[in-house]
Structures are given as structure tokens and as C-alpha cells.
Amino acid sequence: MLNQQLEQRRQSAAPRGVGVMCNFYADRAENATLWDVEGRAYTDFAAGIAVLNTGHRHPAIVAAIQAQLERFTHTAYQIVPYESAVSLAERINALAPITGPAKTAFFTTGAEAVENAIKIARHHTGRPGVVAFSGGFHGRTMMGLALTGKVVPYKTGFGPFPGEVYHLPFPNAVRGITVEESIEALEQLFKSDIEAARVAAIILEPVQGEGGFNIAPTALIQALRTVCDRHGILLIADEVQTGFGRTGKLFAMEHHGVNPDLITMAKSLAGGMPLSAVCGRAEVMDAPAPGGLGGTYAANPLAVAAAHAVLDTIAAEKLLERSVQLGAKLQETLNEWREGFPAITDIRGLGSMVAVEFADPATRKPDAGMATCVQKEALSRGLLLLTCGTYANVIRFLYPLTIPEAQFDAALATLRESLQAATAEAAAV
Structure with missing residues (x-):
């Protein structure tokens, strides 16, 4: 009962x-x-x-959390920082498929990571537009919903959503949508809805999660990288669901040999503790001024300790x-x-x-x-x-x-x- x-x-x-x-x-x-x-x-x-x-x-994660619990549970990293968060950023910077020097900022949820990736992209480029894909899922916040390409149940009754967000068809063999059609839709978007020079970022999941585990073909990601480089657009990989071993690589983008400018991550990053992150090219991550990024619980010490144990466990096992x-x-x-x-x-x-x-x-x-x-x-x-x-x-x-x-x-x-x-x-x- x-x-x-x-x-x-x-x-x-x-x-x-x-x-x-x-x-x-x-x-x-x-x-x-x-x-x-x-x-x-x-x-x-x-x-x-x-x-x-x-x-x-996992015993290693439980032990890491217990050890941190004996020291302190919260200071607010933005008030009093701590070494464990710095060393976790260093580890992720070394592991993430980012070209050149990288930096990482920590947050609490996957949606928060996506929101901040868009903020960083807009600040770095000085542009408003963002392009996402049908079937994609990027969170339940208002910007996350604007980016999400699935109406029921996520978007129903919650609009209007933030503007300057556009959607492309995602390649799907079952639905008969090809990579060529997706890229043609992007070129048409630049002609009919927003000029490329006003687009800050293109965001996609390397494997769509809520959208049905649709795998982005390498040809799509290569074509997007080319378009982004041509027009000064940032490529954002939303690896909230694909990250930390789910696809057989630490990050799914590693399957394609194409490096994004920014990566969002959360979920299995901390093995059940609430922690998310944005990792990206150092010059892009440094665009916002001090105070422009953060959050009360961002880089929570217990979650950071768990994340170190997760990385250790992935390697050891x-x-x-x-x-x-x-x-x-x-x-x-x-x-x-x-x-x-x-x-x-x-x-x-x-x-x-x-x-x-x-x-x-x-x-x-x-x-x-x-x-x-x-x-x-x-x-x-x-x-x-x-x-x-x-x-x-x-x-x-x-x-x-x-x-x-x-x-x-x-x-x-x-x-x-x-x-x-x-x-x-x-x-x-």
C-alpha cells in the first residue's frame, strides 16, 4: 500500500x-x-x-562526496573559490574536443548550460540569431524551449518564446530527410529569414536525445563546420545527453573529427549530482565580462567532487x-x-x-x-x-x-x- x-x-x-x-x-x-x-x-x-x-x-563517487562533505558543502564559487573546481575545469579542458586553448565554466543544469552557451556566443559575436534543428531538445527554460524542436509536451501553452531562433530539418533516413536537404534549408534560411552575418551560433545534438536518438551524419557536422567558418558563426555541440561515455567516446563529437567552438554538458558529468558546464575556445569563453556568468549553486563542491570521481571511474573501468x-x-x-x-x-x-x-x-x-x-x-x-x-x-x-x-x-x-x-x-x- x-x-x-x-x-x-x-x-x-x-x-x-x-x-x-x-x-x-x-x-x-x-x-x-x-x-x-x-x-x-x-x-x-x-x-x-x-x-x-x-x-x-558507485563506490568511488560515494566516497568522493563523503570526503567533500567533511570539508565544506557550499561557499558560492563566485565568492570563495576552491581548488577542486579549478582542477576539474583543467581536466575537462584537456579532454574536450576543442581546438586550441579551452576554458570551462560550471553551472547546475543542462538547460542552464545551454542558456549560458547562447549568452557567450551572442556576446562573442555581437549577433542575435541562433539556428537549431527540428527534433532537438535543449531544455525547459524559455530560451531552451525556443531552441527545442518538439512542441508536445514541452512548448505547448508556454509561448511566446525568445526571438531570432530558427529551425532546420534534421537528417533522418526513416523520414527521408538527407544531409543535402538540411544544408539547403540552411542556405535558404540565409536568403529568406536571416542573413548569415546576423547569426551567432548553430546548435545541435550530435545524437538527438528526446528527438529519437537520431545520429547526426558526419557529413552534416562537417558541412556545418564549413558554413560556420565561412560566416564567422559559432558551432555549439549540445552533449548534455551524449557526453561521458554514452556513445563510446567521452564526447560524441569525437566520432566525427570535427571540433565545435562550444560544448554543453551535464547529466552523467557528476554521476547523479547536479552539475553542468560549458567548455569552449578560450577567446570565446572570455567574451562576457566578470559577473556575466555564474549562479548561486554553480560548481557545487559535492557535485565537483563527484565529477572528478566520474572521470576517474570512466578511465579505470x-x-x-x-x-x-x-x-x-x-x-x-x-x-x-x-x-x-x-x-x-x-x-x-x-x-x-x-x-x-x-x-x-x-x-x-x-x-x-x-x-x-x-x-x-x-x-x-x-x-x-x-x-x-x-x-x-x-x-x-x-x-x-x-x-x-x-x-x-x-x-x-x-x-x-x-x-x-x-x-x-x-x-x-
């Missing part, structure tokens, strides 16, 4: 605008397992929406290699099953950022109902999955990269059972 009682309390105390997927409540968690308040165990393939690449309560291994196994397994599940229209992934897309077998139209049914069936069997996509017809897989092999295999067996149950349910309708 505990879960039911808590659910009744939540509905009375919290607004409906904060959508909640599960009707059970967390009690404790470890690595890839979460237990609810009634003692039931779940295998977590959601990982706090890509926050727990190093798993729940070879989680980049494990991301590639697990992702390859998942894609290979899904492809082996594909013939038996006609609603599967696409399987795609980069490292362990893997998704399966569903469509009606007869019409080939996106089938959100099937994705939801698979998610529901999996949840009833103790497996947490998330949906995504512009049409909400995609299941995404965000397991911790530290998940034990046996647990991963058991989760795949559960996934197959869930697909079978959902397919049988659809056939019975």
Missing part, C-alpha cells in the same frame, strides 16, 4: 505539469538496480534520463570500451529479433546510445502505441525503459555502463518477452 499512498499524496501535493512515469516510489538503488518502497527490484534502463552512466551509488561492447551486443540482438517483430522499423545507435523505432506494419506510419505498450510490458516485468521521438514511437536504452553482464542479458530476455506481449496485444486489436 505504500506506493499507492504515496501516489495519492503526490497527486494532491504536486502539479500535474511535472509528468511522472512510474506509480511506484524509489527506496534505494545500487548500480543498475532500483528497489521501490515495497521492496520490488527493477533493472534500470533509464538511469535518471542518462545521468547514471556510472550507475547508482574502461567504460568507453564497455559502452561500445554493450551497445554492439544490444543492436546485434535487436537485429536478430527484427524479423519476428514487424512493427520494428529501425534500429540505430552509437555506442550505448541505442534506440528502436516502431511503425504500423501496414501503413508505416509512426506507432507511438506500440512503443508505449512495450514500455508498459517491460515495466510490469521489472525493466525500466524510456520512450522518445518526435512521434513518441521510439524506445531508447540508457542502462548504466557499469551494469553486470548477467543482469544485462536478463534484461534483454525481459525485453524480448515485452516485445512479444506487445505484438500479441496489437494483433488482438
Whole structure:
């Protein structure tokens, strides 16, 4: 009854605008397992929406937070700074795919990082315009929503949004959108809506998160780099969801051999603690005057300590290699099953950022109902999955990269059972 009682309390105390997927409540968690308040165990393939690449309560992260807790929890970095934040910036500057000297500023959330990246870009260039992509997700703040290319549920009823933001079609083989069409749309934008000389930045996710785990082709990123260099525009990579090993590289841009001018990061940066950052070319990052960047909780000491432990753990446990291994196994397994599940229209992934897309077998139209049914069936069997996509017809897989092999295999067996149950349910309708 505990879960039911808590659910009744939540509905009375919290607004409906904060959508909640599960009707059970967390009690404790470890690595890839979460237990609810009634003692039931779940295998977590959601990982706090890509926050727990190093798993729940990794011992190294817990120890780092405990050690910092014994020293101090808050000074406000802008008032009294501390060495741990400086050394974390140094580590990220050395690791991030930025050309030339780099600098990093810390914030609290992914949306905050995006907001500040736009501020920095506008200040550096003296220009107002920003170009983003359909299907992209960049946060729930007003500028984040303006950049986000998905209306429901994020933008509905919240406008008007900040101006001088424009959207391009994102390449998508399933939808028949090519790289050439995306770049042609950009050139048309410069002719019909805003001149290139007034554009401060182009922002994109190297792999779209909420948009459906759509992978940006290398040709697109290379073309954007060329356009940006030609017109003095900054290229911003939003790596909030792709960063820290999810795609098999520390940053997804490393797959393309193209360096952005600015990178936003958050989520798995601090293994469950609230921390985000913007890293970029030093001369760009130095554009705002002192006081122009910051935040009360920016570079929180406990989160900074956790982030150091995350970087140590990724290296020590070879989680980049494990991301590639697990992702390859998942894609290979899904492809082996594909013939038996006609609603599967696409399987795609980069490292362990893997998704399966569903469509009606007869019409080939996106089938959100099937994705939801698979998610529901999996949840009833103790497996947490998330949906995504512009049409909400995609299941995404965000397991911790530290998940034990046996647990991963058991989760795949559960996934197959869930697909079978959902397919049988659809056939019975």
C-alpha cells in the first residue's frame, strides 16, 4: 500500500505539469538496480534520463562526496573559490574536443548550460540569431524551449518564446530527410529569414536525445563546420545527453573529427549530482565580462567532487570500451529479433546510445502505441525503459555502463518477452 499512498499524496501535493512515469516510489538503488518502497527490484534502463552512466551509488563517487562533505558543502564559487573546481575545469579542458586553448565554466543544469552557451556566443559575436534543428531538445527554460524542436509536451501553452531562433530539418533516413536537404534549408534560411552575418551560433545534438536518438551524419557536422567558418558563426555541440561515455567516446563529437567552438554538458558529468558546464575556445569563453556568468549553486563542491570521481571511474573501468561492447551486443540482438517483430522499423545507435523505432506494419506510419505498450510490458516485468521521438514511437536504452553482464542479458530476455506481449496485444486489436 505504500506506493499507492504515496501516489495519492503526490497527486494532491504536486502539479500535474511535472509528468511522472512510474506509480511506484524509489527506496534505494545500487548500480543498475532500483528497489521501490515495497521492496520490488527493477533493472534500470533509464538511469535518471542518462545521468547514471556510472550507475547508482558507485563506490568511488560515494566516497568522493563523503570526503567533500567533511570539508565544506557550499561557499558560492563566485565568492570563495576552491581548488577542486579549478582542477576539474583543467581536466575537462584537456579532454574536450576543442581546438586550441579551452576554458570551462560550471553551472547546475543542462538547460542552464545551454542558456549560458547562447549568452557567450551572442556576446562573442555581437549577433542575435541562433539556428537549431527540428527534433532537438535543449531544455525547459524559455530560451531552451525556443531552441527545442518538439512542441508536445514541452512548448505547448508556454509561448511566446525568445526571438531570432530558427529551425532546420534534421537528417533522418526513416523520414527521408538527407544531409543535402538540411544544408539547403540552411542556405535558404540565409536568403529568406536571416542573413548569415546576423547569426551567432548553430546548435545541435550530435545524437538527438528526446528527438529519437537520431545520429547526426558526419557529413552534416562537417558541412556545418564549413558554413560556420565561412560566416564567422559559432558551432555549439549540445552533449548534455551524449557526453561521458554514452556513445563510446567521452564526447560524441569525437566520432566525427570535427571540433565545435562550444560544448554543453551535464547529466552523467557528476554521476547523479547536479552539475553542468560549458567548455569552449578560450577567446570565446572570455567574451562576457566578470559577473556575466555564474549562479548561486554553480560548481557545487559535492557535485565537483563527484565529477572528478566520474572521470576517474570512466578511465579505470574502461567504460568507453564497455559502452561500445554493450551497445554492439544490444543492436546485434535487436537485429536478430527484427524479423519476428514487424512493427520494428529501425534500429540505430552509437555506442550505448541505442534506440528502436516502431511503425504500423501496414501503413508505416509512426506507432507511438506500440512503443508505449512495450514500455508498459517491460515495466510490469521489472525493466525500466524510456520512450522518445518526435512521434513518441521510439524506445531508447540508457542502462548504466557499469551494469553486470548477467543482469544485462536478463534484461534483454525481459525485453524480448515485452516485445512479444506487445505484438500479441496489437494483433488482438
